[in-house]
Amino acid sequence: MPKRKKTFAFTLAAGALAIALAAPYQDGVYRDGAPGYNDEVIVTVTVRDGAIAALTAENRSGEESEYFGKAEAGMAAAILEKQGVKGVDAVAGATGTSQSILTAMEGILEQAVYTGSGGQAQPGQKAE
16 A cells, blocks of 8 residues: 555544544434524434434524525534534634534533443533
């Protein structure tokens, strides 16, 4: 295998290991909300094999503008990539909804922290 392919494979494996070690979440489906422009923004996250596998957001009123869709798509991609909210920035042009998604995610990550003892987060324990 050429050196470049070996380096890429090693980097990919190291990145996957870092994500697995940095974000040990309890498997399940989690929901939380935060105030938004038109109504509450509800975020639903699926955790599978200890990692964030899917994220969706919806406006409780059902009214979702193009900005809402832009924020949902951008934030979901960034949160899935980083396996948390640390280092995730708001989507340009949709900062209000982005902030609502980040606020809801903080609550979700607090719920999803894996403790290894019955799968429930301990009071005061927080995920990044």
